[in-house]
Amino acid sequence: MVFPQTRQTKLVMSPQVEAVTKPVWLGEGPHWDSEERALYFVSIFDNSVHKYVPDTDKHTSAKLDGMPTFIIPVDGKRNHFVVGLNRKVVEIEWSGEMNAAKVVKTVAEVDQDNPKNRFNDAKADPRGRLFAGTMGYEYEPGKFHLKKGSLYRFEADGSAHKLCDNIDISNGLCWDLHEKAFYFADSFEYAIRRYDYDVDTGDISNPTIVFKYKDHGLDGIVDGMTIDTDGNLWVANFDNYQVIKIDPRGGKLLQKVPIPALQVTSATFGGPNLDILYVTSASMNRGEEQKPPCGSTFKVTGLGVKGHPNVTMNVAPEDEA
Numbered sequence: 001m002v003f004p005q006t007r008q009t010k011l012v013m014s015p016q017v018e019a020v021t022k023p024v025w026l027g028e029g030p031h032w033d034s035e036e037r038a039l040y041f042v043s044i045f046d047n048s049v050h051k052y053v054p055d056t057d058k059h060t061s062a063k064l065d066g067m068p069t070f071i072i073p074v075d076g077k078r079n080h081f082v083v084g085l086n087r088k089v090v091e092i093e094w095s096g097e098m099n100a101a102k103v104v105k106t107v108a109e110v111d112q113d114n115p116k117n118r119f120n121d122a123k124a125d126p127r128g129r130l131f132a133g134t135m136g137y138e139y140e141p142g143k144f145h146l147k148k149g150s151l152y153r154f155e156a157d158g159s160a161h162k163l164c165d166n167i168d169i170s171n172g173l174c175w176d177l178h179e180k181a182f183y184f185a186d187s188f189e190y191a192i193r194r195y196d197y198d199v200d201t202g203d204i205s206n207p208t209i210v211f212k213y214k215d216h217g218l219d220g221i222v223d224g225m226t227i228d229t230d231g232n233l234w235v236a237n238f239d240n241y242q243v244i245k246i247d248p249r250g251g252k253l254l255q256k257v258p259i260p261a262l263q264v265t266s267a268t269f270g271g272p273n274l275d276i277l278y279v280t281s282a283s284m285n286r287g288e289e290q291k292p293p294c295g296s297t298f299k300v301t302g303l304g305v306k307g308h309p310n311v312t313m314n315v316a317p318e319d320e321a
Ligand SMILES: O=C(O)[C@H](O)[C@@H](O)[C@H](O)[C@H](O)CO
Pocket: 026, 028, 044, 120, 121, 138, 141, 142, 143, 169, 170, 171, 223, 224, 265, 282
């Protein structure tokens, strides 16, 4: 009697990708608020901040006077957020209603010697300090002055510490407390940097390159990223229709997740179990090749991993600042 060959069936989950918001021009900076069960993000070129609530499928936005580049809730202060607005870090108050956001104070201002610079990506570190980088003047979408950006750390009182300069586009930003690492990308380096990170002081040191796009035949540039609880990075591969999963400890490319938008800009974990990857995108050229869903925010499920809760920023109350 001949027995059929035993086949090993490997259970491979395939990710599901769905556009959940209306398209915007340059979606960026997704932040999942676990308490509110809401996703916040910005559209830099639309001058707007956005809120998407999956439970009600409601997407609202509010215009600001300038380019908002990130939106992070202020710790313990409901409806208050720190926003990168051109070269300033401001605090806004926003209930989430359409066009009802107002700036309540300026927390910090940087790059005075390059007045047309603007902020780009930012996150609060595990202790609630703000890490935010800048980039040179973008005189038209995708064209900008090179090497003009810097990366800063801001304490609760708004004081700024320059961590590095000579940056084209400041992107990425996430921390692995277990590895004592900070991951960062200067997009046109086509690579991911790792720094040693000291959670007590917020200092970063000893930059090394842990992953190079060209070693893996990847096109496009490195944009925003997030980290899962296994310590792997989920990186927006801008200009290449995908998010990639990377093990930064071994420099391995673990997975490619196709996204139906050319310009994938950033990603964060959200949802009640932090197992949904929310991915922002852009439609910067707005040509034929960038019809919707380009510019939408996508929901990716079935990845089989989880993220960490996003951190809110500590901002000292007025009388302590
Ligand atoms: O996503 C970002 O981090 C940036 O804001 C970029 O989108 C730049 O604007 C640049 O033009 C890309 O080439």
